[in-house]
Amino acid sequence: xxxxxxIWTIARLELGRVFFSKRSFWxxxxxxxxxxxxxxxxxxxxxxxxxxxxxxxxxxxxxNQVQTGMTxxxxxxxxGKPISDVTRKRRIRRDDEDPDAEKQPEVRxxxxxxxxxxxxxxxxxxxxxxxxxxxxxxxxEDDRRVYATMFQFFYLRLGIFFGCLGIFINLFRGEMLDxxxxxxxxxxxxxxxxxxxxxLAGLIAAxxxxxxxxxxxxxxxxxxxxPTEVAAFWQTIGxxxxxxxxxxxxLGCVGxxxxxxxxxxxxxxxxxxxxxxxxxxxxNGFLPDxxxxxxxxxxxxxxxxVPVPLPNDMPAVLKMxxxxxxxxxxxxxxxxxxxxxxxxxFAAMQSVKRxxxxxxxx
Amino acid sequence: xxxxxxxxxxxxxxxxxxxARLMVMPRFSWERILGQRFVVILxxxxxxxxxxxxxxxxxxxxxxxxQGFGGGIKKFLAINGNFFSIFMNVQSTFALILASVAGxxxxxxxxxxxxxxxxxxxxxxxxxxxxxxxIVLLGILSLVTILPGMLLFxxxxxxxxxxxxxxxxxxxxxxxxxxxxxxxxxxxxAMASSAYVKWRVVAGALxxxxxxxxxxxxxxxxxxxxxxxxxxxxxxxxxxxxxxxxLDVEIADDKPGAWECATVILGLSGGLLALxxxxxxxxxxxx
Amino acid sequence: xxxxxxxxxxxxxxxxxxxxxxxxxxxxPPGITSLVGPNGSGKTTLMxxxxxxxxxxxxxxxxxxxxxxxxxxxxxxxxxATQYDAGPRGATGYEFVHTGLVLFGFxxxxxxxxAWQAIERVGLTAAAKRKVAGYxxxxxxxxxxxxxxxxxxxxxxxxxxxxxxxxxxxxETIALFRDYAAGGRxxxxxxxxxxxxxxxxxxxxxIANGMIVAxxxxxxxxxxxxxxxxxxxxxxxxxxxxxxxxxxxPHISEIKLAPEGAGLLVLTRNREAFAAALERIALxxxxxxxxxxxxxxxxxxxxxxxxxxx
Numbered sequence: 001x002x003x004x005x006x007i008w009t010i011a012r013l014e015l016g017r018v019f020f021s022k023r024s025f026w027x028x029x030x031x032x033x034x035x036x037x038x039x040x041x042x043x044x045x046x047x048x049x050x051x052x053x054x055x056x057x058x059x060x061x062x063x064n065q066v067q068t069g070m071t072x073x074x075x076x077x078x079x080g081k082p083i084s085d086v087t088r089k090r091r092i093r094r095d096d097e098d099p100d101a102e103k104q105p106e107v108r109x110x111x112x113x114x115x116x117x118x119x120x121x122x123x124x125x126x127x128x129x130x131x132x133x134x135x136x137x138x139x140x141e142d143d144r145r146v147y148a149t150m151f152q153f154f155y156l157r158l159g160i161f162f163g164c165l166g167i168f169i170n171l172f173r174g175e176m177l178d179x180x181x182x183x184x185x186x187x188x189x190x191x192x193x194x195x196x197x198x199x200l201a202g203l204i205a206a207x208x209x210x211x212x213x214x215x216x217x218x219x220x221x222x223x224x225x226x227p228t229e230v231a232a233f234w235q236t237i238g239x240x241x242x243x244x245x246x247x248x249x250x251l252g253c254v255g256x257x258x259x260x261x262x263x264x265x266x267x268x269x270x271x272x273x274x275x276x277x278x279x280x281x282x283x284n285g286f287l288p289d290x291x292x293x294x295x296x297x298x299x300x301x302x303x304x305x306v307p308v309p310l311p312n313d314m315p316a317v318l319k320m321x322x323x324x325x326x327x328x329x330x331x332x333x334x335x336x337x338x339x340x341x342x343x344x345x346f347a348a349m350q351s352v353k354r355x356x357x358x359x360x361x362x
Numbered sequence: 363x364x365x366x367x368x369x370x371x372x373x374x375x376x377x378x379x380x381x382a383r384l385m386v387m388p389r390f391s392w393e394r395i396l397g398q399r400f401v402v403i404l405x406x407x408x409x410x411x412x413x414x415x416x417x418x419x420x421x422x423x424x425x426x427x428x429q430g431f432g433g434g435i436k437k438f439l440a441i442n443g444n445f446f447s448i449f450m451n452v453q454s455t456f457a458l459i460l461a462s463v464a465g466x467x468x469x470x471x472x473x474x475x476x477x478x479x480x481x482x483x484x485x486x487x488x489x490x491x492x493x494x495x496x497i498v499l500l501g502i503l504s505l506v507t508i509l510p511g512m513l514l515f516x517x518x519x520x521x522x523x524x525x526x527x528x529x530x531x532x533x534x535x536x537x538x539x540x541x542x543x544x545x546x547x548x549x550x551x552a553m554a555s556s557a558y559v560k561w562r563v564v565a566g567a568l569x570x571x572x573x574x575x576x577x578x579x580x581x582x583x584x585x586x587x588x589x590x591x592x593x594x595x596x597x598x599x600x601x602x603x604x605x606x607x608x609l610d611v612e613i614a615d616d617k618p619g620a621w622e623c624a625t626v627i628l629g630l631s632g633g634l635l636a637l638x639x640x641x642x643x644x645x646x647x648x649x
Numbered sequence: 650x651x652x653x654x655x656x657x658x659x660x661x662x663x664x665x666x667x668x669x670x671x672x673x674x675x676x677x678p679p680g681i682t683s684l685v686g687p688n689g690s691g692k693t694t695l696m697x698x699x700x701x702x703x704x705x706x707x708x709x710x711x712x713x714x715x716x717x718x719x720x721x722x723x724x725x726x727x728x729x730a731t732q733y734d735a736g737p738r739g740a741t742g743y744e745f746v747h748t749g750l751v752l753f754g755f756x757x758x759x760x761x762x763x764a765w766q767a768i769e770r771v772g773l774t775a776a777a778k779r780k781v782a783g784y785x786x787x788x789x790x791x792x793x794x795x796x797x798x799x800x801x802x803x804x805x806x807x808x809x810x811x812x813x814x815x816x817x818x819x820x821e822t823i824a825l826f827r828d829y830a831a832g833g834r835x836x837x838x839x840x841x842x843x844x845x846x847x848x849x850x851x852x853x854x855x856i857a858n859g860m861i862v863a864x865x866x867x868x869x870x871x872x873x874x875x876x877x878x879x880x881x882x883x884x885x886x887x888x889x890x891x892x893x894x895x896x897x898x899p900h901i902s903e904i905k906l907a908p909e910g911a912g913l914l915v916l917t918r919n920r921e922a923f924a925a926a927l928e929r930i931a932l933x934x935x936x937x938x939x940x941x942x943x944x945x946x947x948x949x950x951x952x953x954x955x956x957x958x959x
Binding site: 165 | 462474559561564566567570571574582583586587588615
C-alpha cells in the first residue's frame with residue numbers, strides 16, 4: 001500500500017465520521033442558512049408584491065411630487081391611501097439641564113406607498129415629513145451586492161471560520177478528548193500520512209458543504225428575479241461569479257482548515273488561537289496594506305467577484321480606514337493561500353511526529 | 363455471638379441548610395477558577411476600563427479643571443445614562459470572554475466523566491445543580507460587571523451630591539438589573555454550550571460562536587430582507603437595547619426597542635434552560 | 650530478518666516533573682512476559698514506550714530491531730491492546746476490528762476474513778454487530794484483544810488483559826496467549842496481580858516506582874534473594890524439642906509456635922544449612938512430619954520486592 005493509497009484510505013474512513021456525526025449538523029445549518037434566508041426573501045417579496053398590487057398602487061409620478069416639509073395631510077391628499085400607516089408616540093428623554101421639566105411626547109407617523117416596483121417610506125415628525133426612503137422591492141443588482149456582503153461578512157468571516165473550527169479541530173484534538181487517537185497511532189502508517197489523510201477528509205467535507213452552500217445561496221438569490229435579466233446574467237458574468245464564490249469558499253476551507261488542524265495539534269486549548277485569529281481577521285480591514293495581506297480573509301476577498309459596498313452613512317474616517325488593501329491578483333491570492341497552507345501543514349507534520357498519547361492531561 | 367436488634371440506623375441528626383448545600387459547589391469552583399492564570403490576567407485587565415471611567419467621573423465633577431474648553435466639552439463629560447451604557451458595553455466584552463473561559467469547565471467535565479449520577483444521588487435536584495453552577499458564574503462575572511458598575515455609580519453619587527442621586531437613582535438600578543440580566547444570559551449560554559458538546563474546549567468556542575454567529579445571522583437577515591427587526595435576534599444588540607431602556611438612553615427609531623429585545627432574551631433564556639434540563643440527566647448515553 | 654528481542658537501553662521517561670520510568674535496561678526474549686507492579690508503577694508507560702505512543706526522554710528502544718519512531722514498520726509486526734476503553738465513536742465491534750485491518754492494506758475480502766476470525770477467537774461473534782460503547786468491560790477487553798491479534802503480529806502487547814474477564818473466558822484467553830507465544834512470538838502483558846500471571850508467564854518483570862526491581866522466573870528470582878530470610882513451617886509432634894535444637898543453629902533468626910499447634914514457624918538466613926540441620930534432627934530420631942516453605946509464594950515475594958508500593 002503506497003502512502004497515497006494510505007492517505008486516501010484514512011480520508012475515506014474519516015469522511016463518514018465527518019459527514020454524518022451529530023456535530024456536523026450545525027455545520028450544515030451554517031452552510032445552508034443563507035440559502036434559506038434568500039429563499040425566504042424571494043417568497044416574502046413575491047407575497048408583498050401580490051398583496052400591495054392588489055391593495056393600492058400609487059403612481060411613481062405622484063410619489064415624486066412628495067417633498068420633505070409637507071404635512072401628513074397634504075401627502076395623504078396628494079398620494080391617497082397608503083399601504084401602511086403607523087403612528088407612534090415617543091417619550092421625550094429627560095433633559096439633564098432641567099430634569100424636572102415636563103415634556104410632551106413626540107408624535108411620529110410612518111407611512112408607506114408602493115408604485116408597483118418600489119416601496120417609498122415616509123417619516124413624519126409632529127406632522128411634518130422629515131425623511132423619505134425608496135426601496136426597490138426586487139433589484140437583481142442590489143441583491144448581488146447584498147450577496148457579496150453576506151458572502152464576505154457572514155460566510156467567509158463566520159460560517160466557514162466556525163465550520164472549519166468545528167470540523168478540523170475535531171480531527172486530532174477531538175480524538176484526544178474522546179480518547180480514541182491511539183487507535184490511529186497503532187496503524188502501520190507514518191504520522192505525516194495520517195495527518196494528511198485526516199486533513200483531506202476534513203477538506204473534502206468542508207469544501208463540499210460550504211461550496212454547495214455558497215452555490216445554493218447564489219442560486220436562491222437569483223431565483224425570484226426577472227427571468228430575462230437572470231438569463232442574461234448567466235450568459236455573461238454569472239458562471240464566473242458563481243465559480244469564484246465556490247472557489248473562495250473551497251480555498252477558505254483549505255486555509256482555515258490547515259490553521260485549525262495545526263492549532264488542534266500544537267495547543268491543548270486551540271480556542272485561544274481561534275479567538276486571536278477571529279479578532280485578527282475582524283480588525284484586519286483597519287490595518288495597513290501590508291498587515292492586511294497577512295490574513296486568510298484578504299486573499300479570499302481578492303477572489304470575490306463583487307467588492308463589498310461600504311454603507312453610504314459610514315463616517316468618512318471609518319470609510320478611509322475600512323478601505324480594503326488593493327486586492328491581490330487571482331494567481332497571487334490562490335498561490336499565496338496554498339503556500340501559507342503548505343507551511344502550516346508542514347509545522348503540523350513536525351508536531352504530529354512528536355505527539356504523545358497522554359489522555360490524562362486533557 | 364452478639365445479636366443486634368437492628369443493624370442499621372439512619373442518621374437523624376441536624377443537617378446543613380439547603381442554601382449551604384447549594385453553596386458547596388460554588389465554593390470549590392471559585393477556588394479552582396480563580397487559580398487559573400488566564401482568569402486572573404483577564405480580571406486585572408478588565409479593571410482598566412472602570413478605572414478610566416472613574417477618572418472620567420472625577421473630571422466631569424471638577425468643572426474647574428476644564429474651564430475655558432467651551433460648551434461642547436460639558437456635554438461630552440456629562441455623566442448620564444449614555445455614559446453608563448458605554449461603560450456597560452465595553453465591560454460586557456470582558457464578561458463574555460470570562461464566561462467562555464470559566465463557564466464551560468463547570469458542566470462539561472461532569473457530563474464527560476458521567477459524574478451527574480454522583481451529584482443527583484445526593485440531596486441535590488437538577489435545578490439546584492443548575493442554580494449552583496449559575497451562582498459560580500454570577501460570582502465571577504459580577505467582579506467585572508456589577509461590582510465596578512455600582513462602584514462607579516456610588517462614586518458619581520457621592521461626588522455629585524444628593525440632588526444628582528434623587529434624579530438619577532434609576533441609573534444604579536439600571537446597572538444592577540442590566541448586568542444581572544446579562545450575567546444570567548451569558549451564564550445560560552455558557553452552561554448550555556458546555557452541556558451540549560461536553561468538551562470544555564469546544565464549549566468555549568461555542569459560547570463565542572453563539573454571539574458572533576447570531577450577530578452575523580441577524581445582520582444578514584436585516585440586509586437581505588431590508589428590515590431592522592432582526593437586530594433583536596442579535597443577543598449583543600438585544601441586551602444593549604434593554605440596558606438603554608433601563609438607563610433611559612434613546613434607541614435608534616427604526617431599530618427594535620427595549621421591550622421587544624427583552625422578550626427575545628427571555629425566550630432565548632427559556633430555550634437554553636430547556637436544553638439544560640434535557641441534557642442534565644443522571645444517565646449514561648451510549649454512542 | 651528482524652532481531653527476536655525487545656530491547657530497552659537505558660530508557661527514561663518523565664511526564665513533566667513526574668517520573669514515568671527511570672534508566673530501564675531490558676532484553677525481553679520471545680515467550681510470555683508479564684510486567685507486574687502496583688498501580689502507577691510504570692507498566693503502561695513501558696508498553697506505551699514500546700509501541701511509540703509516547704517517546705522516551707533518554708535511551709533507545711528497539712522492538713525486534715524496529716524503532717517505535719517508525720510506526721509504518723513497527724505496527725505491521727505489533728499488536729497492542731491498550732487499557733483505553735474508548736473505540737472510534739459509534740463503531741460496532743466488527744467495524745472496530747475491520748477498520749484497523751483496512752489500514753494494513755489487506756484486500757477487502759481478506760480484511761473481512763481476518764476480522765471475523767479474530768472476533769471468533771475471542772468469542773464475540775454474536776455481539777460483533779453491536780456498538781463497542783454498549784459492551785461490558787469484559788467484552789471491551791476481548792474486542793481490543795481481537796483488534797490486536799487480527800493482523801497476526803509477531804509481538805502482542807496487552808495492558809491488563811485479564812481485567813474484568815470471567816473465569817471461563819480468562820482460561821480461554823490464557824490459552825490463547827500460550828498458543829500465541831508457542832510460535833516464537835512475544836506476548837507481553839501487564840498485571841498488578843503477580844499470582845494471576847505467575848502460572849503462565851515464561852518470565853516476570855517486577856516494576857515499582859518506575860524502576861525494574863526484578864526480572865526472570867519467579868522461582869529463580871526468589872533464589873537470588875539471599876539476604877532475605879526464608880520462612881518454613883515445620884510439622885512435628887515434639888515442637889518444643891525441635892525448637893531448642895534449632896535455636897543452637899547460627900543461621901536461625903526466629904522460631905515461633907504455629908497457631909493451633911500446627912508446628913513451628915522458622916525463619917532462617919541459610920536454606921542449605923537449614924536443610925542440613927533438619928536432616929540431623931530427623932536422623933537423631935525426632936519425627937518431622939513435613940517442611941513447607943511459607944514465603945515462596947508470589948505474594949511474599951511481591952511484598953518483599955515491592956513492599957509499601959502495593
